[in-house]
Amino acid sequence: MAGEPDAVLGPYSSPDAHATPWASALAILGEAEVFWLSTVRPDGRPHVTPLLAAWSLGGLCFITGDQERKARNLDENPYCVLTTGTNALTGVDIVLEGVANVVDEPSGRQQAVADFERKYGTHLTSPEGAWYRLGEAVVVGDVRLYRVAPTVGFAFGKLPSSSQTRYMWPSR
Numbered sequence: 001m002a003g004e005p006d007a008v009l010g011p012y013s014s015p016d017a018h019a020t021p022w023a024s025a026l027a028i029l030g031e032a033e034v035f036w037l038s039t040v041r042p043d044g045r046p047h048v049t050p051l052l053a054a055w056s057l058g059g060l061c062f063i064t065g066d067q068e069r070k071a072r073n074l075d076e077n078p079y080c081v082l083t084t085g086t087n088a089l090t091g092v093d094i095v096l097e098g099v100a101n102v103v104d105e106p107s108g109r110q111q112a113v114a115d116f117e118r119k120y121g122t123h124l125t126s127p128e129g130a131w132y133r134l135g136e137a138v139v140v141g142d143v144r145l146y147r148v149a150p151t152v153g154f155a156f157g158k159l160p161s162s163s164q165t166r167y168m169w170p171s172r
Contacts, residue, residue, distance in 0.1 A: 003058075003169065005153065010164030017163035020092060020155035025167065028094050028155075029055050030119065032084035037062065039073035039080045047073055052131070053082060056115035057108055059147040060096055063116075063134065066144050074100050074146065082148055089159045098150040109145055113138050 009019040035053040040046060047069055053062045060082050064071050074080065078099045085093025103109055113135040116124060123129045137143045150169055157163035 005167035013163040020165040098148040
């Protein structure tokens with residue numbers, strides 16, 4: 001599991017900027033509803049898609065079908081990037097690079113579902129929710145659950161003071 005990363009303020013930050021603490025980055029990840037997953041197709045072309053993600057099991061987790069483009073890309077190359085933030089000039093954007101692995105252990109799948117349901121609430125738990133019963137599909141293994149173990153991350157603070165924080169996890 002990913003532990004606490006080292007945080008270093010980047011050289012292109014404003015003179016009055018401070019590194020974004022990892023706890024603040026985790027809070028942003030916890031509040032973000034939409035993430036962008038970037039993978040690479042087998043022929044080298046990029047692929048980007050929006051999806052739901054939740055911090056669980058010491059990494060960012062997401063769900064997909066085994067025949068979706070992102071799953072097929074990850075079968076060939078497990079390195080990927082997850083991004084979230086704002087589409088405004090204020091706030092903080094978060095980028096996490098890492099390696100995606102399928103979570104097969106039943107206890108891990110159940111924990112991730114609990115974290116997804118806590119985060120997305122009735123979207124997953126109510127019969128009227130857009131992804132009702134997705135948790136059941138994850139627990140029984142009908143869909144893939146990925147955990148991205150972060151290797152490096154970034155927090156880009158925007159106006160009024162720009163900052164670039166780099167997070168580095170110890171090698172595993």
